[in-house]
Amino acid sequence: MKKRYAICGVSGRALGMFAKPIMSTFSARSELVGLLDRDQARFELFRTRFPEQQEIGTYGEHDFARMVEETRPDVIIVAGRDDSHAKYIIAALEHDLDVITEKPMVTTGEDARRVMEAESASKGTVTVTFNYRYAPIHTKIKEMLLEGKLGRITSIDLNWYLDTYHGSSYFKRWNRVRELSGGLSIHKCTHHFDLVNWWIGQQPVEVFAYGALNYYGAEGEANPSKEDGRYCTTCEQTAECDYYSRWNSRSKNIQVQDDHLGSLGAVKSKFPYSDYRPDQCIFDSQIDIEDTYAATVKYSGGALLSYSVNFSLPYEGYRLAINGTKGRLESVEYHMPSRTPFPTPVQTIDYYPLFGSKETIHVVHREGGHGGGDPLLLEDLFMGEDRRRPYRILSGAVDGAYSVATGEAVWRSVKEHRPVTIGEVLKGAFSEKVLSLSGKGVAGE
Template identity: 35%
Template sequence: MDNKRRFALVGTGNRGTTMWGRDLLAGWRGYVDLVAIADTNSLRAERARTMIASNAPIYGDVDTMLAEAQPDLVIVCTPDDTHDDIVVRALESGADVITEKPMTTTVEKIRRILDAETRTGRRVDVSFNYRFAPTAGRIKELLDAGEIGRVTSVDFHWYLDTEHGADYFRRWHAYTERSGSLFVHKATHHFDLLNWYLDSDPEAVTAFADLQMYGRKGPFRGPRCKLCPHKGSCDFYLDLEADPFLEALYEQPSEIDGYFRDGCVFREDIDIPDTMVANIRYRNNVHVSYSLNTFQPIEGHHIAFNGTKGRIELRQYEDQPWETAAEDVILLVRNFPKGVPAVERIAIPHSPGGHYGGDDRMRNMIFKPGVSDPLGQRAGARAGALSVLCGIAALQSSRSGKLVRLADLMPDLFENEVRPVRQFAAQASASAGP
């Protein structure tokens, strides 16, 4: 295929090496060509290139890579606080950008990206793969069809288990300056799902958050798991040697940049919360109750949409200490069933691939020509901005004890916004009555 996208991969951590490196080339080689790899850690980049099975040249800085390789697409998989510089440089070079979530971490960085996208006329895609999961798509269809009338409130609770949740506290994510906190880094997925499901903008946030398990709350601490005197008694001990992939990508490369993949989860300088709740009001008057917990024996989420004509509910298990069927079950419950069942159980089989097939569907949407997008799943820079702003507002509210309005944080994101809040045209007409 002569019109392949010539892409550069910036950042060769786990996600860059797999999702946007090895897996992208394996499944979409007919549509893309990896022409450059950039990382500040040369050994990690070399290890990643071998895992990706590529012979693309490696660069130590982005500017040289952009000038010499001249990619038409740059995929950004670096730590969150570095996204804006790389995205802006790539846009200014004439390339489009795919950035891992969150798009960035602060209001100033959001503004830089939005301004550069407008100024250059290039496109930014944000990797919101949860939108593309089959179950999420079916929920969106039910909402848009007005099956429960006008949505009035949402209950949304996300659970990270002691393997996944703890991992954020081992790494650079554990510092607000790097990740914006998990209200930004992790919850950006969740806030974006809400924004997309509800087809509206978040307006105001109140939140509480605390550090209750990790960091200074720990009973002891060490320099890192590998060197820790407490490894025999620590529930969170990570043996990198037991994972050849992580050891190859991080252990010896740590000699170059000092970044240890098995940092102590009880480091006293950790400054992000591990237990979070937020209430969100949307411009279409939907009220949301949200929570995120990072040390549970289960992994997954519970979401319920409460409407004027019924309720849609999902309990999705991603990992748990008991067997579950390889499917999700959406409950559609009607207030006033007339000629239709009061309860429908809609089974959605799990698809292969990451995020129950969401990763593959997103890559199809971005790279394969002619793929339609009837549900508006492909997410651009404004979607990335809104989800980050919601996280920034939640963190700020949790620290100040005050309600935070998103328009006060970034008035320019809303003052020129002319997109109507349609609150689902089908719902509006269905609830209007004769």
């Protein structure tokens, strides 16, 4: 019998990452039965992309109960704007349905606690789609740590870089409003915090951070003029905007699309939404989030993370080092060689035993998004987790909550100029009852 899926939030991610695979690669065992969104135009976009699927039921943002009653889904996929996640995750759990949700699971520690409580009272479970775990280079690091190559983990250095193409895209879209995204310490950095949690098998305890808005917003140094309400596809100052000029030809007929829009990009400056444009000016005064962070995180097993992220740099990627009582590993990744203005090496892992010779490890690369992680994640989601792995890799609600709480603690520490504990962000959400739920385990298990 096919498993039935309904999607809440008909985003580009929902269409490409979930709807299309359900109706193609995994159609033998999966079926899409319903779509829910606040914008009717998104249903038209779905029908345009998938003209053979005209009969799938569509529902407004307040019609969740009716959708469940009429379509009888087994699983709810939550892939809309971040601030909508909690509402639909909790509603699904109240109907005893399983949930697959995009990261971040929610946008606040309070909502993370509410999700945990709803899951503990439900027959359903929550899966958070942290696809970075599935990149072959990242699973190899996990395996090395499980093998004890580094001994007890003492510290981690993780510096993440987003280039002016990708980094600026968050400031064109709804992500730039904290109320909608939780800020980038949640929307984006939860990916990074989850990776560290999973790699080292420890839980974050306390955070201290600094952060600032250095590049974007009205005070951005590259702002051609202080003026609100501009849009990239109609702006008359694009020639004076370095961020626009770097990635776009002077000819309006040759225009690089934002990598998060893909086939949803503008056609003659028109977007397939009723009340939203993803080409807003990156120098608008509406922006109320940071674009630069530096943080220290203390973990339950004694490890310390030194983390930074910057959303406006010449190239994209990260630099990682993990230190332990038996050695150290290092890895450097350039995410988008095609956008990097210099030659980039293939990513490897350098292993330095505390007493011995350096080893360089070459990892088999895979095709697909997020370093080859997306196809593997989809197989686990729609075919069941591959039990041959000696470790858990699908993320649960506890994992999602820890990553969100770390991101909120970063922001609160920036604003309050003090260390912030994960406990105060989650307010006791991780009771013994919650943590003992089968299949809903702690990060790194």
